Amino acid sequence: MRDPRRTTTTADRARRGLALLATAVVLVAGLTACGDSDEDAKRADVDLASLVASTTKAKLPKAPLDTDPTATTDGHVVHPRRTLAVYAAPGRKPFAKITPKQMNDTWLPVIDRKDGWSQVLLPSRPNGGTGWLKTAQLDTRQTPYLVRVHLGSRRLELMNEGDLVGSWSVAVGAPETPTPVGRTFLLGSIVDDAQSYSPLILPLGSHSDTLDTYGGGPGTVALHGWPDDLVFGQAISHGCVRVPDDALEQLRLVPLGTLVIIDQK
Numbered sequence: 001m002r003d004p005r006r007t008t009t010t011a012d013r014a015r016r017g018l019a020l021l022a023t024a025v026v027l028v029a030g031l032t033a034c035g036d037s038d039e040d041a042k043r044a045d046v047d048l049a050s051l052v053a054s055t056t057k058a059k060l061p062k063a064p065l066d067t068d069p070t071a072t073t074d075g076h077v078v079h080p081r082r083t084l085a086v087y088a089a090p091g092r093k094p095f096a097k098i099t100p101k102q103m104n105d106t107w108l109p110v111i112d113r114k115d116g117w118s119q120v121l122l123p124s125r126p127n128g129g130t131g132w133l134k135t136a137q138l139d140t141r142q143t144p145y146l147v148r149v150h151l152g153s154r155r156l157e158l159m160n161e162g163d164l165v166g167s168w169s170v171a172v173g174a175p176e177t178p179t180p181v182g183r184t185f186l187l188g189s190i191v192d193d194a195q196s197y198s199p200l201i202l203p204l205g206s207h208s209d210t211l212d213t214y215g216g217g218p219g220t221v222a223l224h225g226w227p228d229d230l231v232f233g234q235a236i237s238h239g240c241v242r243v244p245d246d247a248l249e250q251l252r253l254v255p256l257g258t259l260v261i262i263d264q265k
Contacts, residue, residue, distance in 0.1 A: 046085045051097040052096050053098065054086060054124040055099070056205070058124040059124065060095065063122055063130060065126065066183055072261070075145075076109070076140060076141075077255070079106060079139040079141075079257075080138060086098050090116075102187065118135045120132075121183060125207055143254070143257060145159065145258045151179055152264050152265050154172050156241060156247060158250055168232075170233075171237050179237070180208065180262065184206035184260045189201075198248070199225065202222055204220070223241050223251060225242065226243070226244075
């Protein structure tokens, strides 16, 4: 029989880790508030101050949904140099804005391109929300990594240039709080070596479908470690993916913006 005192301690650690994530989310709101300079607004073709920022705290019902939620990409990710308008389609009226910083620098995966435009996944609700940005206003780089999470087999796979780096048994969301499926991405990297629950928390650009809030934050899903190996292979979490230490060390190397595909396999 497992020692109930250990279970309580683990839960306390989890709550502290989620409080850390919630604090980072609060910082997002602060960065959003100060991200629109007068110079930016003058250069923009819209009133940026009137637009809601696409952050992990935001709900953007007008965001077009991802039409191919299991497809891979060529690995291109983009970073807005300043606060930019986000469009439902090239040339359409903007419905949101994106800031250059959130928990860290904002890097978003490119899922499509049209003349002078890049379509990206967004970090706000609804899950799978997308938007178009003007490519000339973005910094671009390419990540060789791809993360796959298989909920049915409860495994995480990390790919580099199409080659398998590793495959690990993980814990995923419980039936009443499932891990959401579809394409998302590595939104942030929160490092706290003093946090025994998980020294590294990697928030994703997706959210629980059943919890509007959790641990003081907006129900953001994350990849993170866990001190009890007995959870791996189980559907037991509130939606996050709990990974073993060696997987966390490999995920530490993965750049922000890297695509994460979660399926039911």
